[in-house]
Amino acid sequence: MLKCKSRPGPMLSKVLDSNSYQGVRRSHSDSSQLMANKDKVLDKLSESMDNRFSDVGSGILSNTKIESFQQWPNPENNAGFCDSEVERLIDHFRPVLISAGVDVDLIPHQWTIVKSYLYKEPTTLERLTWSEANRKLRRSCPDILDLLDLVLCKPASIADCERGFNVMKMVKSDRRSSLKCETLSDLLVVHLSSPSIKDFDPSPAVQVWHASSLRSRRPDLLEEAEGSVCSSSFQDSEPAVNAL
Numbered sequence: 001m002l003k004c005k006s007r008p009g010p011m012l013s014k015v016l017d018s019n020s021y022q023g024v025r026r027s028h029s030d031s032s033q034l035m036a037n038k039d040k041v042l043d044k045l046s047e048s049m050d051n052r053f054s055d056v057g058s059g060i061l062s063n064t065k066i067e068s069f070q071q072w073p074n075p076e077n078n079a080g081f082c083d084s085e086v087e088r089l090i091d092h093f094r095p096v097l098i099s100a101g102v103d104v105d106l107i108p109h110q111w112t113i114v115k116s117y118l119y120k121e122p123t124t125l126e127r128l129t130w131s132e133a134n135r136k137l138r139r140s141c142p143d144i145l146d147l148l149d150l151v152l153c154k155p156a157s158i159a160d161c162e163r164g165f166n167v168m169k170m171v172k173s174d175r176r177s178s179l180k181c182e183t184l185s186d187l188l189v190v191h192l193s194s195p196s197i198k199d200f201d202p203s204p205a206v207q208v209w210h211a212s213s214l215r216s217r218r219p220d221l222l223e224e225a226e227g228s229v230c231s232s233s234f235q236d237s238e239p240a241v242n243a244l
Contacts, residue, residue, distance in 0.1 A: 102143050163192070
């Protein structure tokens with residue numbers, strides 16, 4: 001039985017196939033030189049990652065700390081907690097929030113209400129989840145909760161995107177290269193968001209398909225055909241019955 005092994009990506013393959021990485025040679029003559037080159041490569045990788053995620057502590061990502069209850073301060077020190085961060089999140093996501101029907105002007109006031117409500121029981125704050133807070137405060141603070149939902153849905157990886165691209169390649173193959181964007185989008189929703197075949201109930205879809213047509217669908221035609229066959233068979237059998 002063959003075992004599937006993960007293959008390095010194009011950037012890592014380039015490093016593995018090369019004799020150097022950012023000026024550090026990978027060839028070695030003894031063990032001490034090997035360890036020295038290894039430390040240099042690790043330092044370069046760490047430096048590259050720091051540059052790649054340099055905005056974690058200062059950019060928009062640093063303002064998303066409001067989602068972590070572990071980073072909330074003690075009740076006596078919560079005055080003004082994350083008020084400026086909420087304002088920056090509003091400015092950053094303003095077009096998206098407005099298009100979703102969120103009243104951005106009410107978010108700062110609702111943020112104060114959320115903090116006051118959640119700090120009533122600070123002992124349970126560490127065990128609280130935003131799903132529970134959403135159920136309790138959805139009616140009174142819907143706009144700030146929509147902003148928090150947007151912050152919480154940021155992806156931790158691109159695995160879902162990669163799966164989506166793989167499905168798109170299978171759906172829009174060379175033989176189906178003329179699919180329209182709307183049709184392709186509907187097919188991707190079916191493949192990615194639909195339940196499994198075991199859990200899928202086709203009855204509602206069949207009813208919509210049957211009722212949305214201006215002309216009779218085939219089940220009606222079949223019923224009419226079966227009805228006419230039965231009536232003709234009954235008429236043919238009437239003379240024989242009378243003769244008896």
